[in-house]
Amino acid sequence: MSANNQVPVASAPGIAGEPPSPAPELELELEGITKSYPGVKALKGVSFSVGRGSIHALAGQNGAGKSTLVKILSGAESPDSGSIRLGGELQRFRDPMDAQQAGIHTIYQELSLVPSLSVAENIFLGKLPLRSGAAVDWQRMQAQARIALDRVGFDLDVRRPVGSYSTAEQQAVELAKALHKDARILLLDEPTSTLPMPDVERLFTVLRSLSEQGVTLLYISHRMDELFSLCDAVTVLRDGVNAADLKTASSKPADVVTAMVGKSLEGSIADAALRGERSPRLGPGPREGVILTTRGLSEQGYVDEVSFDLRAGEVLGLAGLIGSGQSELAGLIAGARKRTSGEMSVDGQAVEFRAPRDAIRRGIGLLPQDRKAAGFIPDMGVAGNITLASLPQFSRLSVIQSRRERSVAADMVDRLGMKVSGVTQPLKTLSGGTQQKAILARWLVRQSRILVCDEPTRGVDVGAKEDMYELIREFAQAGGTVVVASSEITEAMMCDRVLVMARGRVVAELDHDDIDPAGNAILERFA
Amino acid sequence: MSRTLSPLPQRSGTPSPSISIGSRLRGSALRALPKSYLILVLLAILAIGYYVSDDFLTFRNAENVITAASIVVVLAIGQYFVILTGGIDLSVGSILAMSTVLTALTLQAGMPAGASAVFVLACCAVAGLINGILVVWLNIPPFIATLAMMSAVKGFSYIIQSTSLIEIRDQGFIQVFSRGSILGIRNPVLIFIIVAVVAALVAKYTTFGRSLYAIGGNPEASRLSGLPVARNLIVTYTISGVLAGLAGLVAAAQLRQGSSLIGVGYELDAIAAVVVGGASLMGGKGDPLNAVIGVFILTTIINIMNLVGISSEPQLLIKGAVIILAVFLSSAGGVQRISGFFSKHFRRPQAA
Numbered sequence: 001m002s003a004n005n006q007v008p009v010a011s012a013p014g015i016a017g018e019p020p021s022p023a024p025e026l027e028l029e030l031e032g033i034t035k036s037y038p039g040v041k042a043l044k045g046v047s048f049s050v051g052r053g054s055i056h057a058l059a060g061q062n063g064a065g066k067s068t069l070v071k072i073l074s075g076a077e078s079p080d081s082g083s084i085r086l087g088g089e090l091q092r093f094r095d096p097m098d099a100q101q102a103g104i105h106t107i108y109q110e111l112s113l114v115p116s117l118s119v120a121e122n123i124f125l126g127k128l129p130l131r132s133g134a135a136v137d138w139q140r141m142q143a144q145a146r147i148a149l150d151r152v153g154f155d156l157d158v159r160r161p162v163g164s165y166s167t168a169e170q171q172a173v174e175l176a177k178a179l180h181k182d183a184r185i186l187l188l189d190e191p192t193s194t195l196p197m198p199d200v201e202r203l204f205t206v207l208r209s210l211s212e213q214g215v216t217l218l219y220i221s222h223r224m225d226e227l228f229s230l231c232d233a234v235t236v237l238r239d240g241v242n243a244a245d246l247k248t249a250s251s252k253p254a255d256v257v258t259a260m261v262g263k264s265l266e267g268s269i270a271d272a273a274l275r276g277e278r279s280p281r282l283g284p285g286p287r288e289g290v291i292l293t294t295r296g297l298s299e300q301g302y303v304d305e306v307s308f309d310l311r312a313g314e315v316l317g318l319a320g321l322i323g324s325g326q327s328e329l330a331g332l333i334a335g336a337r338k339r340t341s342g343e344m345s346v347d348g349q350a351v352e353f354r355a356p357r358d359a360i361r362r363g364i365g366l367l368p369q370d371r372k373a374a375g376f377i378p379d380m381g382v383a384g385n386i387t388l389a390s391l392p393q394f395s396r397l398s399v400i401q402s403r404r405e406r407s408v409a410a411d412m413v414d415r416l417g418m419k420v421s422g423v424t425q426p427l428k429t430l431s432g433g434t435q436q437k438a439i440l441a442r443w444l445v446r447q448s449r450i451l452v453c454d455e456p457t458r459g460v461d462v463g464a465k466e467d468m469y470e471l472i473r474e475f476a477q478a479g480g481t482v483v484v485a486s487s488e489i490t491e492a493m494m495c496d497r498v499l500v501m502a503r504g505r506v507v508a509e510l511d512h513d514d515i516d517p518a519g520n521a522i523l524e525r526f527a
Numbered sequence: 528m529s530r531t532l533s534p535l536p537q538r539s540g541t542p543s544p545s546i547s548i549g550s551r552l553r554g555s556a557l558r559a560l561p562k563s564y565l566i567l568v569l570l571a572i573l574a575i576g577y578y579v580s581d582d583f584l585t586f587r588n589a590e591n592v593i594t595a596a597s598i599v600v601v602l603a604i605g606q607y608f609v610i611l612t613g614g615i616d617l618s619v620g621s622i623l624a625m626s627t628v629l630t631a632l633t634l635q636a637g638m639p640a641g642a643s644a645v646f647v648l649a650c651c652a653v654a655g656l657i658n659g660i661l662v663v664w665l666n667i668p669p670f671i672a673t674l675a676m677m678s679a680v681k682g683f684s685y686i687i688q689s690t691s692l693i694e695i696r697d698q699g700f701i702q703v704f705s706r707g708s709i710l711g712i713r714n715p716v717l718i719f720i721i722v723a724v725v726a727a728l729v730a731k732y733t734t735f736g737r738s739l740y741a742i743g744g745n746p747e748a749s750r751l752s753g754l755p756v757a758r759n760l761i762v763t764y765t766i767s768g769v770l771a772g773l774a775g776l777v778a779a780a781q782l783r784q785g786s787s788l789i790g791v792g793y794e795l796d797a798i799a800a801v802v803v804g805g806a807s808l809m810g811g812k813g814d815p816l817n818a819v820i821g822v823f824i825l826t827t828i829i830n831i832m833n834l835v836g837i838s839s840e841p842q843l844l845i846k847g848a849v850i851i852l853a854v855f856l857s858s859a860g861g862v863q864r865i866s867g868f869f870s871k872h873f874r875r876p877q878a879a
Contacts, residue, residue, distance in 0.1 A: 336751055360753040374751055377744035379811050388741060389752040391734040398734045442752065 026088070027052040027216040028185055033082035034240075035068050042068040044240040045082070050185075050233075052087075055207065055217040057227045057248075060237035061260055061322070061487070066220055069237070070189055073218070074106035075099030086184070103184030107174050109193055115163030120145035122162050123177045148176035151213070152206045168199035175206065185216045192226060193323060204230050222321045223503075224253035224526065236260050257321070257526045261489045261519070281512055282469060282484075283315030283476040283496040290348075291481055292333065292364075292450060297342035302328035304504035305342065310450070310483065315476050317495030318485040321526050325504035327369055327454050330485040334366035334452045335359030360389060362450075365443030369454040369485075371432065375439050378428035382420050383409035385427050385438045389446045412441040416471060433464020440471055451475055452483045457491065469494065489519045500525040565804065565820045568853065572827050580834040588830070590713070594781070596826040597719040598623075598774045600819050602797040603804075604726045605770030607818040608763050610801050611730075613743045613810025614662060614669035616764065618676035619771040619797060622654050623790035625684045626775020630700070631693035631785025640700035648772045654680055655768015659761030677794070684787035692786040695779060704780030715777045719819075722770065726815040739763060743810025800825055803853040824853065 029049040035042050043065045050056040060066045071077040073084070075093035084091045086102055093099040099106075113122050120138075121128070123145045131137040145158040154172040156165065162173055171191060178186055188207075192200045207230065211217055219231055227234055228248050236244040236259040244259035292310040297303060303325045310316055318326035331337035333344070335353030344351055346362045353359045356366065368374035376385050386409045387394050394405045409423040416437040420430060427435055436456065443451055453472065457465040476482050484495055492498050493515055500508040500522055508525040515521045576583035602619050609616040626647050633643040654676065661672035695701065707714045730736040738759050741749040750756050774793075779785055804821030806813030828849055832842045 334751075355753075356751045357753040357755070366751055368748075368751060374745075374747040376748055377741045377811065379744050380740060384737065384741075388749070388754070391737060391754075395734045399732050400734055400737060402732070 025052045026050070027054075027086065028218070029083075029085040029088075031083045031085075033069070033072060033079045033084070035065075035072060035077065035079050042240055043072075043079070046237065046240070046242055047082075048235040048242060048245055050216055050218065052216055053211050053214045054232045055211050055219055055230055057231035057234040058218060058220045058237065059222070059227060059234055059256055059260055060243070064237040064243075064260070065240040066237055067189075068240075070106065070187060070220065073099065073104055073185075073187055075104070100181060103182060104187065105178035105181065105183040105185070106187040106189065107171070107178065107191060108189050109191070111167075111170050111174050113162045113170055113174060113177075116161055118159050119149070119156055119162055119165070119173050120158040122173055123148055123158075123180050125177070144180070145176070148180040149173070151179050151210075152176050153202075153209065154206075166199075168195055168202065171195070171203065172206070175210075179210075179215070183215060185218060186210070187218045187220070189220045190222070191219075192221065192223065200226075222323055224256060224321075227256065228253060253526075254520075254524050257523045258520075260321075261523060281315070281496060282473050282494045283482065284313065285496050286311035286314035287479075288312070291346065293345045293348075294333070295343045297329070297332060297344060298340055298504075299328055299332055299337060300340045302504055303332060303339075306499075306501075306504075306506050307342075308499060308506065308509075310481060312481055313476065313479060314496040315472065315482040315484060315494070317492040317498040318483065318501060319489070319492035319498050319522055319526075320487060320501035322487045324487075324501040324526075326485040326487070326501045328504075329501070330366070330452050330454045330483060333359070333450075333483060334364050336366055336368070360446065360448070363448050364450045364452060365389070365446060365448035367436070367439055367443075367451065367453040367456055369458060371435055371439070376427045376435055379426050381424040381426055382413065382418070382430075382438055383423040386412055386441045386445055389442050393446075408445060409441075412438075412445065416441055417467060431464065433467065436464065436468060437471070440468075440475075444475070448480070450481045450483065452485075454485045455487065456484060457488070489522055492522055493519050498522060502526065564856075565817055565824070568856070569820055569824050569827070572824060572831070576827065576831040576834070579831060582834055583831060588834070592823075592826055592830045593716050594713060595830075596822050597715040598778050598781075599793060599796050599800060599826065600719040600822045601722050601770050601774040601777070602793055603800040603818045603822050604722055604815050605767035606794070606797040607726070607801045607804070607806060607813065607815045608730075608739060609669070609767050610798070610806050610808060611739050611743045611810060611813060612760055612763055613746070613808075614760070614764070615673065615798065615808070616655075616658065616767045617670065617673040617794050618654065618658060618680055619767060619774075620790040620792060620794040621677045621680040621684070622651050622768055622771035623775040623778060623793055624787045625654070625680050626651050626772040627779035627782070627785040627789050628684045628688045628693065628787055629785070630776060630779045631695050632687060634695055634697045634700060635693060640697050640703065643697075643700070644704075644776055647776065648769055651768045651772025651775070652765050653768070655765040655771070656761065658768065659764030662764065663757045663760050681787060688785070688787050692784045692788075695783045695785065701780045701783060704776050706780075715781070718773065718777060722773070723816060723819050730815050735759065735762070740811055743812070745811070796822075796825065799850050803850060821853070825849070 026049045031047050033043050033046045046065065046069060048056075058066055058069065068077070072079050075096040075098050078093065084093075086104070091102055093102070114125065117125070120142045124141050129137045129140045129144070131140075142158050149156055149158065149172065152172045152175045154169065154176070156169060156173070162170055165173070175186070191203060195203060207217055207219075219227070221227060231248055234244070234246045234248060234251075234256055235242060236246070236256055238260060244255070246255060246259075289312045290309045291312040293308075295307045297306045306329055308316075318329055320326045328337060332339050335356045335358050338354075344353075346364075351358070351362060359366075377388065380388075383406050387405050391400070394401055394408075406423050412418070413420055413423060418430075418434045418437050418441075420434065427438055430438075440451075451472070456472070457468050472482055472484070484491060486492050496512050498510045498512075498515065499506045500510065502525070510521055573584075582588055602623065606616055606619060629647045629650055630643055633646055634640065638646070658673050658676050661667045661676070662669050665672075703714060704718075705715060709717060712720075730739070738749065738754045741752070741754060742756055742759060746756060775790070778789055782789065800821035801813070801818045802808065802821070803824055804813065804817030804819070806818065825846065828846065829842060832845065837845070
């Protein structure tokens, strides 16, 4: 906030000195926005501008700074420095109410409606129209709610509770609510992530008509086809700065993806590999025989008819932008999720995993993506976490053999280079990388044959990242088979074979040798 | 010098970087810490009791306190396991009452004492099993499922009881569950000691105990690690039901009657004891022996107040205050905060 004061208040030229120009007026201008959190510089100077009534996309990987930018624009956070102009006027939002009063409305993935209140009440939430100063003027409210809904092309019974409508309809209510409050700019944070396909088309129609009505839209999405069918321009963020500003009419999806992913391989294993310092591959390549097979494997809404053979001893990459189905596919293989159709077999035997237990019995272990929510027991010690999946092997007549447990855990601590003060140290007190190693150790102790890693290096620091790759390599070298689901291109490039996924489908299968050093072979197929 | 002011001198022990005997000792000292700290609280209360009443430290009074506590201890241990998984069991008071009524009825009908006890425990196990099924299969939050069970079981007891109370005259039964003693230890006390020791061993050394800590700490990670989450949860609620039934047998023998009015509010005493004992209602933390100490802390305070003639209304008030204080100290990080406060404000001034 203090840094904001250094910016000269320059609302005058924008308004006074503006000659009527044929070019579209700029509705939103961001200039050098920075924002730091303790230990992280989330935004390092983001600048872009959006013309009135245009649809502007904001793209970027996780951690690129998108969500921070959304928070700043919606007034939830204030920037450390930089300026925001709305129609040429300098803005400084103290809280989300401020931003809304200025006309910026944000529609989050998780809708912020009250399910038990009626559609009309939701639209008017916070300022119900009153009659003679006291009673709610229901008739006026309902009539105006209908008008607001009409603007987004929906005809709903405004007296019914919002919770009784579908996601798409609720989204329409949220849009109507924003419009009713005279929104000039709508911030849409991945609005299609929860929508079924036909509703996506309908939403786009609504958004296009809003843009024609002069509402400016800032559209956040990972999905290339959406960006290109809906938006006029794209700003790509990477590591807190603008990585590219493109007009969709004159660019290709691959340009956006390249900008998102970047070519900064410096310091990574891939980089080391390119310079010949290390093996370029995580795996030694497949041996004879197929260990796991899927045919038409599907989970409605996430994974669509995926068929592949997992060969013994290989490291198979499932690559895709976030939300392309690779995580869910990994979960299906490991029994953590339930398939809706399709078949799967292990060692040629048809299997049905009703729970992770069933997959574990077949020798499959999962490194979940969200370590904290699904990976470990926070108050339990390192040893307890490591033996969690092998308790029967560490007990006789259900009594745990603690001495053996501790010595095996201590071995693992040494082997994986975990930085701990003792095997009873609670896992929650350790770094992300060490936690991840403990979960890996859990499957090593269980003697799993197939390791399914879902974003194995998310949220771990650079050093631990290298360690994880080395451990995966060792596991593969020792005869294990690995599946790596990842949205990181450098990670996918290290696999023996890569299945590229988009919208739940496998769109390409690439061998390690088919992938060029820049990873373009994978990038081109992202969508 | 801040070390002498700190109530946790063990923490400032020299850290050892590798897995040495030193760190192992430090680790076990840390694990033992909340327990020893609770014992200190109990000793302090005993000292207060000794100071304020001449009758307090007598054999007779001690026997009274321990016998009174034994019923709640058995309840609290069942409750402890449920709370360990992140759940709660509000039905134990009602199940205890049902146990007394069923005991009285079956004994009245001429069933032998042993058969009656087995039958009653089986019935209570079924009640606990239903709790578990409601929580696991029907996905009803434990608070609601067991609240409903509490009401249903109470209603069931009223119906089968039909009169206001049923006397128990079976001397064999009374002997086993109340009057008898082995090696000078009264049977109810023996029962609670056995239950507590078995619970402590189960919690610490068995795969079942370990998996309860895991389920309470992170149910999804437990599921992904292949632990039988659903089965163990159902077993836990069943155990809580059985222990409530066992507490009911002791209560029935002590009061020589069965009545649906016995045990009202006992579930809350059990929950209070468990949290005073340092367990977290979020699950995954604690020690069953601490729950036992929790029961004794609360029972002893009530006993002292009775001895000095504080009437029952202010007793409730004081009991509430004690629960808040104890929970603040044991599980809300009060000890650390106080020691932090002291080391911040009363550090010996450095020579300037």
